Amino acid sequence: xxEDLTRxxxxxSAADVDxxxxxxxxxxxxxxxxxxxxxxxxxxxxxxxxxxxxxWRLNAIWSRADRLSALRPLKPQSTSSRPGPSRRTTILKVxxxxxxxxxxxxxxxxxxxxxxAQTYATPVGGHKSIELxxxxxxxxxxxxxxxxxxxxQHRVVELLRGEALFHVKHNAAHPFVVIAAxxxxxDLGTSFxxxxxxxxxxxxxxxxxxxxxxxxxxxxxxxxAILTPGxxxxxxxxxxxxxxxxxxxxxxxxxxxxxxxxxxRATLVDVANEYNRYNSRKIVIADExxxxxxxxxxxxxNDLTTFARIARNFxxxxxxxxxxxxxISR
Amino acid sequence: xxxxxxxxxxxxxxxxxxxAERSLEVETWFVRxxxxxxxxxxxxxxxxxxxxxxxxxxxxxxxxxxxxxAYKEIxxxxxxxxxxxxxxxxxxxxxxxxxxxxxxxxxxxxLNVAIDxxxxxxxxxxxxxxxxxxxxLEKLPERERAAIIMQKIDGLSTKEIADRTSMSERTVRRxxxxxxxxxxxxxxxxxxxxxxxx
Numbered sequence: 001x002x003e004d005l006t007r008x009x010x011x012x013s014a015a016d017v018d019x020x021x022x023x024x025x026x027x028x029x030x031x032x033x034x035x036x037x038x039x040x041x042x043x044x045x046x047x048x049x050x051x052x053x054x055x056w057r058l059n060a061i062w063s064r065a066d067r068l069s070a071l072r073p074l075k076p077q078s079t080s081s082r083p084g085p086s087r088r089t090t091i092l093k094v095x096x097x098x099x100x101x102x103x104x105x106x107x108x109x110x111x112x113x114x115x116x117a118q119t120y121a122t123p124v125g126g127h128k129s130i131e132l133x134x135x136x137x138x139x140x141x142x143x144x145x146x147x148x149x150x151x152x153q154h155r156v157v158e159l160l161r162g163e164a165l166f167h168v169k170h171n172a173a174h175p176f177v178v179i180a181a182x183x184x185x186x187d188l189g190t191s192f193x194x195x196x197x198x199x200x201x202x203x204x205x206x207x208x209x210x211x212x213x214x215x216x217x218x219x220x221x222x223x224x225a226i227l228t229p230g231x232x233x234x235x236x237x238x239x240x241x242x243x244x245x246x247x248x249x250x251x252x253x254x255x256x257x258x259x260x261x262x263x264x265r266a267t268l269v270d271v272a273n274e275y276n277r278y279n280s281r282k283i284v285i286a287d288e289x290x291x292x293x294x295x296x297x298x299x300x301x302n303d304l305t306t307f308a309r310i311a312r313n314f315x316x317x318x319x320x321x322x323x324x325x326x327x328i329s330r
Numbered sequence: 331x332x333x334x335x336x337x338x339x340x341x342x343x344x345x346x347x348x349x350a351e352r353s354l355e356v357e358t359w360f361v362r363x364x365x366x367x368x369x370x371x372x373x374x375x376x377x378x379x380x381x382x383x384x385x386x387x388x389x390x391x392x393x394x395x396x397x398x399x400a401y402k403e404i405x406x407x408x409x410x411x412x413x414x415x416x417x418x419x420x421x422x423x424x425x426x427x428x429x430x431x432x433x434x435x436x437x438x439x440x441l442n443v444a445i446d447x448x449x450x451x452x453x454x455x456x457x458x459x460x461x462x463x464x465x466x467l468e469k470l471p472e473r474e475r476a477a478i479i480m481q482k483i484d485g486l487s488t489k490e491i492a493d494r495t496s497m498s499e500r501t502v503r504r505x506x507x508x509x510x511x512x513x514x515x516x517x518x519x520x521x522x523x524x525x526x527x528x
Contacts, residue, residue, distance in 0.1 A: 013383060014390035018514075022507045030481070030488045030506075052353070053360065053393035060361045061514040067460050068467075068482040129490070258485035309358050321351060 014054070020044065021054040025062050028302060029259055033125060035280065063306060066298070069258050115151040122162070125278050125302055127256065132157075135169035136176060141195075141256050142278045142301070163195035165254060170208075183235050184213040193254055204232040206250050214240050261299050268293045268315075268328065271307070279304060286329035290317050356400045363408040364396060368518040371416060378420050388423075392416045466516035474509030481506060 012020075024041050027033060045051055115133075122128050122140045129139050132150045140146065144162025149155075152174070157166075159180035168176045168187040176187040180194050181201035190208020194201070203212055205227040212225045214235045223240050227233055230250065233242045245253075252262035261274050269291045272283040278301040285291045293315050299306055304326060311317045311328050320327045371392065375385045395415045396405075405411040467475050480486045480494065488506070492499040 014386035015383060017390060018386075018511050019507055022511055023503070025510075026488070026503060026506055049394045049397050050390050052357075053397055054390065056357045056360050057365060057393070057518075058510065058514055060365060061517055062510060064459065064517065065463060065478070065482050065510070065513060068463055068479075069485065071460075071464075071483050127487070305354065305357065308354055312354070313358060319351065319354070321354075 014050075017048075017050050017054045018058060021051065021058050024055065025059055029062070029300065032123070033302070034123075038280075059305075063300065063303065066258075066260065066300065069260065115149045115154055117147045117149050119145065119147045121145045124280055127259070134171070134176075137167040139165040139257060141165075159194050159196055161196060163193065163256075165193040165257065168192065181235065182215070182237065186211045186213070200234060200236040202232065202234050203227060204245065204250055204253060205229055206247075206254075212240070255298070256301060259301050261301050263295055263297050263299075265294050265296055267291065268295065268311070271295060272328070275301075275304065275307060278302060281324050281326065283307070284325050284327045286327050289330045290328050293317065352401060355404065356397055359400055359404050359408075360393075360397060364393065364412060365518060367409060367412055369520065371412060372519055374413065374416060375420070388416070388419060391419055395419070462517060462520060463513075466513055466520065469516055470509060470512055473505055474512060477502060477505045478509045478513065 024044065027037065028041070045055060120128070120130055120138075120140060122142060122144045124143045126142055126144075127140065129137060131137050132148055132155075134150050134152055134155055136150070136155070138146070138148075138157070141163040144164055145160040146157055146162075146164055147160060148157045150157065155171075155174055155176040157176075157178050159178060166176075166178065166187070168190060170176075170187065170190065178185040178187075178192075178194050180196045181199055183201045185192065185194065185203055187208070187210050190205070190210060192203065192205055192208070192210055194203060196202075201214075203210070207229050210227045212227055212233050212235065214223045215221070225233060225240065225242060227242070230244050230247070231242050232245050232250075233240060235241075249264075252264070255262045256278075261271075261278075263271055263274075266274075268285055272285050276282050281304055283304070295310065295315065297310060299310075308319045308321075308326055308328075312319045318329045320329070368389070371389065372385065375388050375392075378385075378388075380388070392412065392415050396408075396412055399405060399411060399415075467478065470478070476495070477491060480491045486494070488499055488502050491497070491502045491506075495502070497505070
C-alpha cells in the first residue's frame with residue numbers, strides 16, 4: 001500500500017518541489033499574477049499532496065518573514081509629526097473611485113491641455129512604480145488608473161480610479177497638480193498619496209505641504225485647505241473634513257507598498273472591503289454579527305488563506321469557500 | 331502502533347467546497363502542529379546516515395503521508411503520528427535497499443526511543459520571532475541575505491531588486507527562491523527551538 005502511494009504521486013525530489021512552490025509564492029507576491037497564473041497554481045497544488053505540503057511550509061515562512069518589515073525605517077520619523085525644514089519629500093494620500101467619466105468637470109479645463117496624456121494602470125492586486133518626465137515618482141496601488149500630462153512646465157495628473165503615492169519633485173514655478181474625484185490637490189513642496197473611493201477623495205499628507213481645493217457641485221462654492229503632515233482630508237462633492245492622524249497610522253495606511261494590510265481593531269466589513277480591493281476572489285460577510293467582529297492583524301494583501309484561518313480559528317466564525325467567494329458567517 | 335496512511339491524494343483534493351475547507355483545516359493544523367516538529371524530525375532522519383537530499387525527500391514523504399492521514403481525521407496528538415510514519419518509512423527504505431545491513435533496522439527502534447521529547451515552544455512572541463529571523467538571515471550567504479533584506483525590509487519587487495543590484499531579474503528570482511528556502515530550513519531547524527521549554 002505504501003508503495004502505491006509513493007508510485008502514484010511520484011513527486012519530484014523535495015528540492016525541486018520546494019523550488020516550484022517558492023516560484024509560485026514569489027511570482028504571486030512580487031510580480032504580476034493573472035487568472036492564468038492562479039489556474040496553473042491551482043492545478044499544480046492539486047497534483048500531489050507533496051506540492052501542497054511544500055507550499056504550506058514555505059508560505060508559512062514567507063509570512064513569518066514579513067515581520068522583518070518591522071526593521072524598516074519609517075519615513076516620517078519625527079515624533080512631533082512636523083518634518084524638519086530640510087525634509088524635501090512629503091507623502092500625501094488621496095483616494096478616488098468612480099469619477100472616471102465625470103472628467104474634470106468644473107476644474108479649469110486648460111489644466112487638461114498641455115503635454116500629451118500618458119495613461120498608467122494596474123490590475124486588481126497590482127502594484128507599480130513609475131517615474132515621470134519631471135522626476136516625480138508615483139506608486140500605483142491595486143486597481144488604479146491615472147493619466148499624466150507632465151513636462152517641465154506643465155504638471156497635471158488625474159487619478160481616475162484607485163490609489164497612488166506621489167513623491168513630487170518640487171518646483172515652485174510649476175506646481176504639481178493632482179485631480180481626483182473632481183477635487184484638486186496642489187503640491188507645495190512635497191510627496192503625497194491619493195485615493196479615490198466612491199466619488200470621494202481621501203488625502204493623507206505624510207510630509208511637506210499641499211493645498212486641497214474642492215468645488216461644490218451645486219453651489220460652485222469653493223473650499224480650500226492647506227494640509228500639513230498628519231492631516232487626512234476627506235472630500236466629497238458636498239463637504240470636506242480634515243482629521244489628524246499619527247505617523248504610525250499613516251504608515252499603516254500605506255503598508256500596501258510592502259504588500260501588507262494593517263488592521264487595528266477593524267471591523268470584519270472593513271477588512272473584507274480592503275481585501276476585496278486587492279483580490280479577484282472576494283470575501284463576503286454573510287451576517288451582521290460576523291460583520292461587527294473586530295480584528296487586529298498585519299496580513300499580506302493577497303493572502304486570503306490566512307485571513308480565512310483567522311476568521312475561523314481566532315474569531316470562531318464559519319468560513320465557507322464557494323467558487324470565487326469566501327463566505328464568512330456566524 | 332499507527333498505520334502508515336495509504337490515502338490517495340486525489341480523493342482528498344476533490345474540487346468541491348468541502349474539499350477546499352478541509353484543505354484549509356489541514357493546512358492550519360500542518361503549520362501549527364507539524365512544522366514546529368521539523369527540527370526534531372530532521373534530527374531523527376539524519377541519524378539514518380543518509381545524504382542531505384535523501385533526508386529532504388524523506389521529509390517530503392513524511393509530510394505527504396501525515397497530511398494524507400489528516401485529511402481523513404486531524405490527528406491528536408500529532409507528534410506520535412509524525413514519528414511513527416517517519417520510522418516506518420525508514421524501515422521501508424532499508425528493506426528495499428539490500429546493501430544496507432539488517433542491524434540498521436533494529437537500530438531504528440533505538441532511534442525512535444531517542445527522539446527528543448521536549449516540545450518546542452509554539453508561542454513565540456514577536457520580538458523573539460524577529461530575533462530568530464535576524465539570526466537566520468545572518469547565516470545566509472551574502473547574496474541571498476541582501477536579496478531578502480531588499481525584498482522584506484525595503485519592500486522591493488523582483489524588478490526593483492534587479493535594477494539596484496545589476497543582477498538580471500532571472501538571477502534575482504533564483505536568488506530569492508534559494509534564499510527563502512534556506513531561510514525556511516534555518517527558521518524551522520534552529521537548535522534552540524528544541525531546547526526551549528525543556
